[in-house]
Structures are given as C-alpha cells and as structure tokens.
Amino acid sequence: MAVIVQCISSIQELVSLASEAASNIRTVASFVYEDEIMKKAELSLQEPMRITKIESMKYGIIQGISLCLWNIAHAVALWYTTVLVQRKQASFENSIRSYQIFSLTVPSITELWTLIPMVMSAITILNPAFDILDRETQIVPDEPKATSDCWLVGRIEFQGVNFNYPSRPEITILDGFNLVIEPGQRVALVGPSGAGKSSVLALILRFYDPHRGTVLVDNKDIRDYNLRWLRRQIGLVQQEPILFNTSIRDNISYGSEESSETEIIQAAMDANIHEFISGLPEGYGTVVGDKGGQLSGGQKQRIAIARTLLKRPDILLLDEATSALDGESERVVMTSLGAKEWNNRGERSSNITSITVAHRLSTVINADMIVVMEKGKVAETGDHQTLISADDGVYSRLFHLQSNMKD
Ligand SMILES: Nc1ncnc2c1ncn2[C@@H]1O[C@H](COP(=O)(O)OP(=O)(O)OP(=O)(O)O)[C@@H](O)[C@H]1O
Numbered sequence: 001m002a003v004i005v006q007c008i009s010s011i012q013e014l015v016s017l018a019s020e021a022a023s024n025i026r027t028v029a030s031f032v033y034e035d036e037i038m039k040k041a042e043l044s045l046q047e048p049m050r051i052t053k054i055e056s057m058k059y060g061i062i063q064g065i066s067l068c069l070w071n072i073a074h075a076v077a078l079w080y081t082t083v084l085v086q087r088k089q090a091s092f093e094n095s096i097r098s099y100q101i102f103s104l105t106v107p108s109i110t111e112l113w114t115l116i117p118m119v120m121s122a123i124t125i126l127n128p129a130f131d132i133l134d135r136e137t138q139i140v141p142d143e144p145k146a147t148s149d150c151w152l153v154g155r156i157e158f159q160g161v162n163f164n165y166p167s168r169p170e171i172t173i174l175d176g177f178n179l180v181i182e183p184g185q186r187v188a189l190v191g192p193s194g195a196g197k198s199s200v201l202a203l204i205l206r207f208y209d210p211h212r213g214t215v216l217v218d219n220k221d222i223r224d225y226n227l228r229w230l231r232r233q234i235g236l237v238q239q240e241p242i243l244f245n246t247s248i249r250d251n252i253s254y255g256s257e258e259s260s261e262t263e264i265i266q267a268a269m270d271a272n273i274h275e276f277i278s279g280l281p282e283g284y285g286t287v288v289g290d291k292g293g294q295l296s297g298g299q300k301q302r303i304a305i306a307r308t309l310l311k312r313p314d315i316l317l318l319d320e321a322t323s324a325l326d327g328e329s330e331r332v333v334m335t336s337l338g339a340k341e342w343n344n345r346g347e348r349s350s351n352i353t354s355i356t357v358a359h360r361l362s363t364v365i366n367a368d369m370i371v372v373m374e375k376g377k378v379a380e381t382g383d384h385q386t387l388i389s390a391d392d393g394v395y396s397r398l399f400h401l402q403s404n405m406k407d
Helices: 002-023 025-030 034-086 092-134 197-204 227-233 248-252 261-270 274-278 297-310 327-338 384-389 394-406
Strands: 156-163 174-181 186-190 212-217 234-238 315-319 353-357 369-374 377-382
Touching: 002 025, 002 034, 025 034, 034 092, 156 197, 174 197, 174 377, 186 197, 197 212, 197 315, 197 353, 227 234, 234 297, 248 261, 248 297, 261 274, 261 297, 297 327, 369 384, 369 394, 377 384, 377 394, 384 394
Parallel strands: 186 353, 186 369, 234 315, 315 353
Antiparallel strands: 156 174, 156 212, 369 377
C-alpha cells in the first residue's frame, strides 16, 4: 500500500510542478529555466515508472497464475465428470449441469481475486479525500444564531491578542497586541517586513482565531458574528489581486452582480481606472485574459479596488493594495477612499473605517492614525506629524531612510 501512496505523491508533485511552471511561464522563461523544469519532471516520473513496472509485473504474474489454475481446475472437473459418468455414479444430464455451474462461477471468482489490488489502490487514493471531508472546521462559517442583522459602524479593537499560525505554533506572530480603531478612522499599519501587519488583517477577516485575547468589532467579540455575514461587511484588496478571465465589467461586479452600469462606472471612477477602461476599444466589455494577464499590475490593482468599492464595505482592508500605482494615481485613489461614506445607501453618515498596510511611507502621511508595528507589537502610534517629530522613533527613522533613498 505504501508504494501506491508514494506513486500518487510523485504524480501529484509532477502535476503541481507543471501547473506552477505553466502559470509562471514568464518567470521560468526569463530565468531560462525550461530545461531544469523538464529534468525535474523526468525525475519525478522515475519513481512512479519503477513502481508501475513492478506492480504491472506482479499483476501479470497473478493473472497468469490465476488463468493457469482455472485451466487446470477446468481440466480436472471435465476429467472427473467423465469418470463419474463412466462409473455410472452420476447421470450424464446431472454431470453436464454441474460442470456448467462450475465453469460459469469459477471465472467470476478468479476475476474478483485479480480485482483486489485495484480495489485496494482505489481505497488508498480515496482515503485522504474522505479525511478532508470528515475534518471538522473550528470556525463555523454559517452559525445561524450568530449576529447578522445589523450594520457596522466600524470600530475595531484588539485586546491583548496573542497569535501564531497553526502550521508554526512555536513562532509568536502577535504578542499581547492592543489597538483601538475608531469608526471612520483611516489607519495605516507600517513597520518592518514580518512584523505581523497582514496577520492583523487576517484576524479581522477571521481567517484565524487568536490564541489568546479578543478581537472586537463594534464592541462585540468577532466570534459572535455570523462569519459569512461579517466578511460581506469587510472589503479586502491585496497586493496581488485575483482577476478572472472575463470582461472588466464582470470582474468589477464580481460578488455584486445586481449592481447597475452606473454604479460600476462610479466604482471605476473612484478607483481612478474609468478613463483607462473607456479608452479601450471594447470598454467595460474588454476581456482581461488569464489572471488579468493583459493588464498592468497597477491596472489590476485599481480594478480590484473598484470591485471592493462596489461591495460597499463598512470596513476596508488594503494590504499593499496600491503598491503598483504611480504616486499621482495612488493619491487620487486614496483621496476617494478617504471620502467614502456610502450615504447614498442611506445607512451611513460617517466615513468607512479603513486599514492600509503599506511599505511606502509617503502614501500614509494623510492617515488619521499611523500604527508602527515591530515584532508583533505596537511600537508607536500617532499621526504623521507627531511620529516624525520623535527623532529617535522607528517611524521617523524609516521615513528619513526612505526619503534619502528617493533623493
Ligand atoms: N500562513 C502562514 N503560515 C505560517 N506563517 C506565516 C503565514 N503567513 C505569514 N506567516 C509568518 O508570519 C510572520 C508575519 O507575517 P505578516 O505577513 O503578517 O507580516 P507583515 O508585517 O505583513 O510582512 P510584510 O510587510 O513583509 O508583508 C512572518 O514571519 C511570516 O513568515
């Protein structure tokens, strides 16, 4: 059984290698790595080939032996039938009847025997799938009793949150993390790479639950909300937006299919991408290609922002979402995001709460509050002016470093 598992894992390795190489073909080609990929593919096929050869031989031998045994049994049965008839110990009629039953049933039994290895392989292949299906999720996505009938003002609070990823329990990502974000605040999370900024966003979206401490939204433990409903109130735009191989219109209205053309255009305008789309021969009907391959990084990001704005979230999370935009374009997008109120929905009178994770500090100077993170903790908070005036502060140091690099 172990050999079958090994064979399957080698084939899975090959499939993932091939799909990874195909979807990253530009990187592969630019590093002239095609031959290496082929070598790796051949290498990963060697073991399944060796196993398949041995298994085929075993199967052939079993088949041969069973066929041989069947023919011998056939001959013995025929011979014994003749003997019984000659000795008048059985009538000819009964002997033929018994022989017929024997010759019809025995091949089926032999056939069953040869099927056993195939059945065992099928069970081995299916077992991991059943294990996944049987796995109980710790975060219930659709708890009917959980809160889902309100709208959010967008106050977020982290109370003494300790967090580590389940795959690396020994590494503490957030360590006694405390933060209060008031409704409508535009907050920027900054700090060195690996400080835990994106992990903060992951906890707000409840991709994970904290190990210790509480995340509160509108003063209520995030675990008391219906998860699907909560995620519908939150908009997330990531650095690498996922676009589908369909029209720009469908990509923007993804998840908000009921939106009108006017609303789609307004979202595109807010994301500063309407002008570009209008200039295309097929406008909003332009198909963007596989993973948005026919668009630039900045255009993809702006379409993703438009898609999120159309969702009209109460809380907006931007994880390096404007990193591919030029300064002017970024300024326009950030200004329009800052002014979002959704008051045309008649439900909000204040701005939406937004949390932006950014490396380029020039993009966060207008934030209401800048949170500087270091090693899973809040190192400093304040607005740009306050933080820049603390000469020995982390923010001040990072800001001057980035300004000097530009000069
Ligand atoms: N899914 C995951 N499983 C295990 N560890 C992870 C996972 N995602 C992130 N990490 C680890 O958690 C730590 C914090 O990552 P996080 O992405 O939150 O940092 P960050 O401050 O946003 O970094 P960056 O600015 O480089 O994006 C890192 O050390 C990272 O390796």
